[in-house]
Amino acid sequence: MEFFNLQGEWLQAAVGILATLIALGLLAAGFALSAGGSPEQARAVVEEAIEKKKEERPATVWAGPLRLPTENVALFEENGGPQFFQHTSRDFEDEPMRPWESGQYGFVRTPVRTEEQGIVYTRFHEGIDIQATRRDEHGEPMDTVRATDQGLVAYTNETADASNYGKYVVVEHQWEGAPYYSLYAHLSEVFVNTGERVRQGRRLGRVGYTGAGINEPRAHVHFELNVLINDHFRRWIEKHFGGNPHGVYSGLNMRGFDAAGYFEALRDDPDLKLTQFLQQQEPYYKVAFPRTGPLDLLRRYPWMRPEGVSDTTSFPSWEMSFTRGGFPLGVNPYDQQLSEPKVTMNPPLEGVSCMHTTYEHLGGVPPNCTLAPRGRRYIDLITMQGAGEGGSRRAW
Numbered sequence: 001m002e003f004f005n006l007q008g009e010w011l012q013a014a015v016g017i018l019a020t021l022i023a024l025g026l027l028a029a030g031f032a033l034s035a036g037g038s039p040e041q042a043r044a045v046v047e048e049a050i051e052k053k054k055e056e057r058p059a060t061v062w063a064g065p066l067r068l069p070t071e072n073v074a075l076f077e078e079n080g081g082p083q084f085f086q087h088t089s090r091d092f093e094d095e096p097m098r099p100w101e102s103g104q105y106g107f108v109r110t111p112v113r114t115e116e117q118g119i120v121y122t123r124f125h126e127g128i129d130i131q132a133t134r135r136d137e138h139g140e141p142m143d144t145v146r147a148t149d150q151g152l153v154a155y156t157n158e159t160a161d162a163s164n165y166g167k168y169v170v171v172e173h174q175w176e177g178a179p180y181y182s183l184y185a186h187l188s189e190v191f192v193n194t195g196e197r198v199r200q201g202r203r204l205g206r207v208g209y210t211g212a213g214i215n216e217p218r219a220h221v222h223f224e225l226n227v228l229i230n231d232h233f234r235r236w237i238e239k240h241f242g243g244n245p246h247g248v249y250s251g252l253n254m255r256g257f258d259a260a261g262y263f264e265a266l267r268d269d270p271d272l273k274l275t276q277f278l279q280q281q282e283p284y285y286k287v288a289f290p291r292t293g294p295l296d297l298l299r300r301y302p303w304m305r306p307e308g309v310s311d312t313t314s315f316p317s318w319e320m321s322f323t324r325g326g327f328p329l330g331v332n333p334y335d336q337q338l339s340e341p342k343v344t345m346n347p348p349l350e351g352v353s354c355m356h357t358t359y360e361h362l363g364g365v366p367p368n369c370t371l372a373p374r375g376r377r378y379i380d381l382i383t384m385q386g387a388g389e390g391g392s393r394r395a396w
């Protein structure tokens with residue numbers, strides 16, 4: 001069923017585009033011929049019309065080799081933000097607002113007015129919230145959520161109350177030889193099972209409003225593209241929080257990058273490599289920590305490893321770079337012996353509490369920021385060691 005469904009949809013789009021191209025071309029050729037041109041000239045006119053049409057690139061679900069998770073393609077339309085991203089509601093300085101911007105990835109929520117830098121957004125949103133485009137007569141969202149690429153269903157949570165994500169699906173993709181994880185949250189229904197291989201575009205579930213801080217009017221899919229931090233996550237979660245029902249596929253063990261930014265970059269350059277995209281991100285702060293064993297992250301994502309450095313190269317500590325949202329950008333050897341992690345590069349916002357600018361991973365004020373409890377736990381997760389207890393179902 002799925003196959004025919006997808007084929008039908010694709011075929012429809014292709015036939016539509018082809019029909020437009022032919023109509024445009026014939027029209028143009030007709031003009032050329034009636035103006036006394038040769039068949040060659042007419043053909044040139046047709047080709048030009050086709051090229052022009054291609055350049056206009058009508059909004060589709062396609063972003064290079066990936067596809068948007070639903071039929072909402074407003075991301076690729078001029079000024080489509082308000083139709084693509086799901087707004088939130090908030091009161092700021094006694095003014096009620098419904099900003100669509102807070103459906104984007106990044107520091108888009110919980111504004112705080114600071115003396116030094118004006119309004120600073122303090123809460124980090126690790127995914128993108130994609131609006132529902134269709135509702136039934138009761139107002140229930142009807143959009144289908146589809147796999148952004150082929151992969152393996154790594155995890156499904158069908159118990160709405162068991163996570164802030166509500167019902168969610170995690171799909172593992174092999175991109176450039178490394179595993180990345182797309183996550184689809186707040187679903188009303190899940191159509192796949194853990195361990196299932198899925199084609200690109202496979203129906204994974206339906207847009208809903210399960211999970212925390214969401215209701216029917218704000219129904220959307222919260223979509224993330226992630227790296228997995230540590231296969232020994234179970235040991236870490238038991239140490240700090242006493243366990244969780246989702247194995248390694250808890251949101252705490254995945255770090256996301258800007259999915260919409262990546263889709264847009266792929267639209268401009270379909271050949272763009274993900275590692276290239278990630279390595280273009282600016283480090284926002286750096287933390288050095290004692291080297292207590294191999295970093296699981298480096299095993300999974302060799303591009304984070306500095307050239308010429310192996311697990312047996314001798315040096316006492318690592319220094320890791322992070323984006324503002326805590327996404328790890330790589331490590332370098334650090335020559336100092338350390339007894340505990342420390343901040344080696346401060347966030348750039350002068351005078352603003354690091355609590356506000358790093359989603360509480362750091363505390364203090366630049367240039368004297370230190371690791372806050374959340375940041376210390378995060379470094380503990382990155383460095384957590386374990387022998388052969390990998391909790392993931394990875395098949396590679």
Ligand SMILES: [Zn+2]
Pocket residue numbers: 125127128129222223
């Ligand atoms: Zn969200």
